[in-house]
Amino acid sequence: MSTPGSQHAARTAALVRDVWRQRSLVILAHVAVVILVAIVLYPVMLVCKQAFEPGRSLALSASPIPNSVSLDHFRDLFSARGSHDELLFVRQAVNSVVISLLTTIVGVALSCTAAYALSRFRFPGRKAGLASFLVVQMFPATLLLMPLYVILDKLGLLNSVVGLVLVYSTTAIPFCVWTLKGYFDTLPRELEEAARIDGASPWLIFRRIILPLAQPGIAVTALFAFMTAWNEFIMASTFMTDESRYTLPVLIQSSVGDHVANYGLFAAGTIVTSIPVMVVFYVLQRYLVGGLTAGAVKG
């Protein structure tokens, strides 16, 4: 047993050591995060530089600061014309917006109802249904192209907005259903019980209780469905035969094809296309954490 005095001194020394360790750790953590942020931002800044610097070839220096600034690439992008002299960019932007919004609406509506059934009801085939929503995620989407092409052809939905929206919605459904089902599971059932005792129909309960409560989860689902449609180009370029029906990703991807590469145009297109997604993303991101993990974390 040591004396109270020496004990006190030792404790102070340990405390000082701890504070120093803590402080250096804090500084180290900040430095590490700043470096990572730099790595995250660097490609984005390069793209901005490329977009605002004149010239169509690839930037040949590592500096993300442009040497001169012009809006040529943006002007080229907005004024590109198709074979019928229509403004290609405007056409394809409208296509993208319409298709993405419709996909969001259809996808979210279908997923919400399905997730509600899977979360709140017990019926034969429920487990199989849940599993099948997960299992279909595993079949590589790229290789569903051929069968889907045949089916859309038979349904007369090739080269049509409806066809593409249906395909995108169904692609998004499995993930949306799983996320939403997880979210619905975390909602308290007392309100529903009370409503049921008061004689509310399941549809009323779904519309007036579940949907308002589940807004964060639905927001994330909507974001996912929107991004599925907004970012897809392989199906869009396969199922749409008409240049004026392409979506923006098809335009951007083709601007850096093997034969003609205009990196300035590509960069400008990239910026214009990414901005709407980023806006939606940042508006909804406060829901992202809760919505995505609610199903997994309980308690």
Place this chain on the structure above:
Amino acid sequence: MSDPRGPVVQRQLRDFVAAAIVALAIATAAFVAERNAELADHQLDLAARAMQQLVATRTEVPSAHAAIVEPAIASSRHPFLRHRRAFDGSGSRPLATGPDDKLLYDAANRVERTGAFAELLPDGSGRALAGKPGEGKQIVVVVTDPGSPAPFPLLVIVGVLGLGAALAAAGALIGRRAARVGTFAGVASLAIPAILWHSPIAATAIALVAIATALAQRVGLADRIANSLIRDRVALGFLAPAGLAMLVLVAAPFIIGIVLGFYDHHHGTWTFVGLSNFGEILSGGGRALDDPLNFWFILGVTVLWTACNMVLHVSIGVALALVLSRKWMRGKGVFRMLLILPWAIPNYITALIWHGMFKGEYGAINSLLHAVHLSDVSWFGSFAAGFSANVITNTWLGFPFMMVVALGALETIPRELYEAASVDGASAWQRFRHITLPHLRPALGPAIALGSIWTFNMFNVVQLVSGGKPGDSTNILVTDAYRWAFERGDRYGLAAAYATIIFLILLLWTVFGTRIMRGKEDA
């Protein structure tokens, strides 16, 4: 029950209606097939007669436009334009302006190239197009007017349905065994029109439906299904829209995709080859194990690819989440906003950007390496470099997802737990190991399971960054299958077999990974 016969007849008719709907669908398919075949016969016959009569008597047959076409002559002013003259019932004219002239011109070209042919136009109009060599270098071609198909025989169907319903009801009124006989006879009566339409297959199928319905009644299955439909009608109603959409646009292509794996595609014709596609893939197609086209080599690359990515995504994501959730961290909100930026950028754009950065001797990455006096790397010149380029890109776009999931999970940990542990003298590692990790697991488990499936099938990054370079060595299974389908001679069957194998691998991985997933599945 006051009158036991009422419900019996009701149940009987319920089963009859359900079975009759299926039988009707089969019968209708048989009718449509028969009608189409008849129409095709009629139109092709008309086309043949029109050509014959034009050659023999120089006159036209009603509702068909035949023409004798001269060989093509290059235009004197524009040699790339080739003219043809045509004689039909009304005289000689250049093939240029008439409504069907384009069809006739192309038909003549086709006869010159591949010989005589006769077919229905694939536009669903029911018009026939035919052509055959005529005298000398002349060609006879014909296009018919649209044919009118026979109308759907509504009266026959209604009559047969009534007869069937009567049979089924009569059976139910007589007794239990007779009820089943009645069901069978009632449903089977729908096979009569199918026989009329020369479709033994449809008739057999309808008979099988009838037998199945009677058997289902016998073992009480029909009642159970009906009860379940009534009891769970609300749940099934909510599920139906999504279920239907999934059935048509996910399940159907999925099944077609699996079936195509048993066929071989060659110049537009499909032949059944059994398991030979799978054999070719799993045996490596006679290639050495280190050949980049050998399935096992690609599988190895894919597994390595998935493992590297998951380790990097999870470790970077969790580390960042731990740091960003600390009280002493400054500018948390800003850092978080900036760090999820890669997630917000469409992944094909990310891939194209990084491809540009890795590209060439003076790409951005190599310029950076020069700036810090390192020698540049030929990023698509060796497997290790190309593979790293893909992994770097995918990590850049993949870690924010894990970070966000981990942040969410960390928020749910009660602060008191850490304080209690500190009081008890737990080290930082012990606190991480026994408090943080157990709380992260239920959220990260499903995220990792889902992330690994996505990464395993991450087509965009591999296709757009390295594109398989050098020499196909950095392909993963999905991109290799894509190449077989669209770049190496349209081998759709082989690609479909690849897809099936990928699916089975992921299914196995999920089944054995259930332990990680259990956090999500409460069912």
